[in-house]
Amino acid sequence: xxxxxxxLLGRENPPPGxxxxxxxxxxxxxxxxPVNLTVQMVDCHTSYKLFSPKDASKPQxxxxxxxxxxxxxxxxxxxxxxxxxxxxxxxxxxxxxxxGTEAAIQNAIRFGSPHIDWKISMKLPAADEFLxxxxxxxxxxxSYSHWIATIVDNGKDHTDVVLEVAMxxxxxxxxxxxxAIELKKHNxxxxxxxxxxxxxxxxxxxxxxxxxxxxNKIYATHPPNVKYQPKLPVxxxxxxxxxYIPLTxxxxxxxxxxxxxxxxxxxxxxxxxxMKFETLSSAKKRKLNEGSSxxxxxxxxxxxxxxxxxxxVNLLNEYLEFVKIPPGDRDGILHILTExxxxxxxxxxxxxxxxxxxxxxxxxxxxxxxxxxxxLKFEKHMSSQ
Numbered sequence: 001x002x003x004x005x006x007x008l009l010g011r012e013n014p015p016p017g018x019x020x021x022x023x024x025x026x027x028x029x030x031x032x033x034p035v036n037l038t039v040q041m042v043d044c045h046t047s048y049k050l051f052s053p054k055d056a057s058k059p060q061x062x063x064x065x066x067x068x069x070x071x072x073x074x075x076x077x078x079x080x081x082x083x084x085x086x087x088x089x090x091x092x093x094x095x096x097x098x099x100g101t102e103a104a105i106q107n108a109i110r111f112g113s114p115h116i117d118w119k120i121s122m123k124l125p126a127a128d129e130f131l132x133x134x135x136x137x138x139x140x141x142x143s144y145s146h147w148i149a150t151i152v153d154n155g156k157d158h159t160d161v162v163l164e165v166a167m168x169x170x171x172x173x174x175x176x177x178x179x180a181i182e183l184k185k186h187n188x189x190x191x192x193x194x195x196x197x198x199x200x201x202x203x204x205x206x207x208x209x210x211x212x213x214x215x216n217k218i219y220a221t222h223p224p225n226v227k228y229q230p231k232l233p234v235x236x237x238x239x240x241x242x243x244y245i246p247l248t249x250x251x252x253x254x255x256x257x258x259x260x261x262x263x264x265x266x267x268x269x270x271x272x273x274x275m276k277f278e279t280l281s282s283a284k285k286r287k288l289n290e291g292s293s294x295x296x297x298x299x300x301x302x303x304x305x306x307x308x309x310x311x312x313v314n315l316l317n318e319y320l321e322f323v324k325i326p327p328g329d330r331d332g333i334l335h336i337l338t339e340x341x342x343x344x345x346x347x348x349x350x351x352x353x354x355x356x357x358x359x360x361x362x363x364x365x366x367x368x369x370x371x372x373x374x375x376l377k378f379e380k381h382m383s384s385q
Contacts, residue, residue, distance in 0.1 A: 221332035
């Protein structure tokens with residue numbers, strides 16, 4: 001066409017089917033970089049589905065759905081737009097469609113609830129992960145960066161994308177949470193009944209209360225320690241032994257209730273965040289420190305017959321089963337021993353791993369006896385296999 005005075009490859013707005021000069025340079029790698037290189041743009045054909053409380057004074061009540069009437073276009077530069085900027089742009093453009101949607105989106109981002117899925121789909125060569133059936137989301141930095149990098153590498157001046165801002169329905173989340181709680185309670189009752197049936201075959205799952213089951217597990221995992229409380233069991237802070245939580249009936253009830261709920265971060269070794277720690281008094285701190293120094297003051301030398309214990313050996317699961325630690329208590333004991341690097345049962349015969357040391361780890365006297373008294377039997381059992 002150049003002989004007619006037309007340079008279709010040198011135009012930034014070529015006829016359909018032709019590359020622009022910028023695209024020709026990016027995609028084909030031919031020629032010099034254009035003086036006015038076109039900025040690569042992402043053209044999002046956007047829709048949204050959001051939820052807001054029907055009564056602002058009762059955010060836990062019923063919810064209204066706010067849905068876009070039809071897709072609308074949002075364009076932004078691919079290379080220079082971060083994930084946060086992308087979200088801000090989308091929120092502001094949604095506000096132009098329906099008042100209040102920007103605040104709804106920004107609040108959901110800030111507080112993490114209700115959850116929003118940023119769903120995108122597009123058709124590009126060798127990028128099947130972005131096709132609609134793949135249900136790709138740009139919910140985090142990695143997924144967003146991969147999406148933008150793919151667009152940039154493709155080299156087109158404009159890339160068409162379908163974007164759906166989809167807020168999860170809080171009502172359905174409540175229903176799912178309720179079902180999850182009921183299922184967890186059922187499983188706890190079934191497990192307790194199965195454990196009890198060995199001594200009483202007529203026992204039924206309905207006779208057990210899930211909160212009591214979990215309370216017993218908390219007590220078994222965190223036994224009394226007179227250096228902190230004369231009578232009450234305690235939870236000792238994992239990194240600061242001067243901090244502890246007295247396991248009163250109220251505290252254990254609160255912890256057990258939180259364990260029933262699908263609450264991230266709460267476990268038998270991690271209480272709810274709002275449970276308050278107490279600090280040891282100066283006198284108790286001195287006593288605790290003196291006890292620790294006495295235990296490490298004068299360790300007895302190895303006897304010539306003793307062999308060096310291999311700390312890389314981990315036989316805890318086999319050993320706890322061998323010494324018949326109840327299944328409901330094994331996870332807690334396993335966690336304590338692993339935290340203290342005591343994964344080889346031979347350590348329980350060491351003169352320096354005393355009963356007092358193991359009590360400070362948080363183990364109950366009964367379990368300490370089982371662990372220390374059966375090492376030789378276990379070694380014979382293992383050697384016979």
